[in-house]
Amino acid sequence: MNTGIRAYLKGVTQLKQNLKLKTFIRKARFLGSKYYCPICASKVRKFRPYGFKFPVLTEKNIIGGGYRLNAQCPVCKSTDRERLLYLYLSNKTSLFTEQVKLLHVAPEPALSAFIEKHSNIDYLTADINSDSVMVKMDITEIDYPDKSFDVIICNHVLEHIIDDSKAMSELHRVLKSGGWGILQVPMSLSLTTTYEDFSITDPTEREQVFGQSDHVRIYAVDYLDRLRDAGFQVNPFEWWTDKAFADSNNKHGLLQDECIFVVRKSE
Numbered sequence: 133m134n135t136g137i138r139a140y141l142k143g144v145t146q147l148k149q150n151l152k153l154k155t156f157i158r159k160a161r162f163l164g165s166k167y168y169c170p171i172c173a174s175k176v177r178k179f180r181p182y183g184f185k186f187p188v189l190t191e192k193n194i195i196g197g198g199y200r201l202n203a204q205c206p207v208c209k210s211t212d213r214e215r216l217l218y219l220y221l222s223n224k225t226s227l228f229t230e231q232v233k234l235l236h237v238a239p240e241p242a243l244s245a246f247i248e249k250h251s252n253i254d255y256l257t258a259d260i261n262s263d264s265v266m267v268k269m270d271i272t273e274i275d276y277p278d279k280s281f282d283v284i285i286c287n288h289v290l291e292h293i294i295d296d297s298k299a300m301s302e303l304h305r306v307l308k309s310g311g312w313g314i315l316q317v318p319m320s321l322s323l324t325t326t327y328e329d330f331s332i333t334d335p336t337e338r339e340q341v342f343g344q345s346d347h348v349r350i351y352a353v354d355y356l357d358r359l360r361d362a363g364f365q366v367n368p369f370e371w372w373t374d375k376a377f378a379d380s381n382n383k384h385g386l387l388q389d390e391c392i393f394v395v396r397k398s399e
């Protein structure tokens with residue numbers, strides 16, 4: 133083995149040891165019995181605060197968008213939303229056991245790291261901006277043939293896209309018949325119809341109006357109609373109604389009222 137390769141391998145080993153040490157220190161610092169992160173299998177005394185504080189997020193009661201005191205795992209950095217998805221995928225789907233081709237758009241880091249470990253999953257990560265994914269992808273114009281994927285996960289993306297119906301149609305097009313997906317968005321429980329205004333382009337104004345500098349709308353419950361218009365069957369999953377999720381102490385630190393929008397393609 134030449135000296136260069138030996139030095140590289142030594143560097144990789146050192147990096148892995150440092151990561152393990154950091155994880156160990158975080159686990160020790162936050163050790164407790166009240167909460168449990170199922171992604172990194174850590175028992176912690178609390179999760180960390182996470183999210184934006186823009187008033188509109190509270191005023192419009194936007195689930196999945198505002199500031200939460202008990203949201204982020206101090207060990208693996210997973211958010212409440214990632215832990216909910218992990219629990220759903222593990223308990224309610226065969227994603228981690230069957231051979232599947234998965235498209236994950238704007239992948240959540242902790243969840244993505246977990247998915248990557250599974251050799252049964254033919255995994256493609258995509259994003260329009262980020263460099264830490266496998267392919268650059270504009271989901272209003274997906275450069276893949278019809279029926280390419282068994283499963284699509286695309287969360288907190290559609291509220292950034294002006295032509296969201298085109299994006300939904302494209303996601304539907306590349307999903308195989310019988311395939312399924314999870315398409316989470318932040319949703320207002322106060323509004324009855326989705327509010328959008330594409331004339332607002334100033335990032336600060338968008339923060340005030342939509343709750344984030346690059347959002348173009350606030351979805352309401354009619355989000356489900358938009359998904360149906362794109363051809364999807366929609367089966368919302370309410371975790372608090374399922375005993376496997378809703379222990380009395382909410383030990384996984386899940387976000388109350390955060391529904392999972394499960395979609396299917398029938399044809």
Ligand SMILES: [Zn+2]
Pocket residue numbers: 169170171172173174205206207208209210
């Ligand atoms: Zn964790």
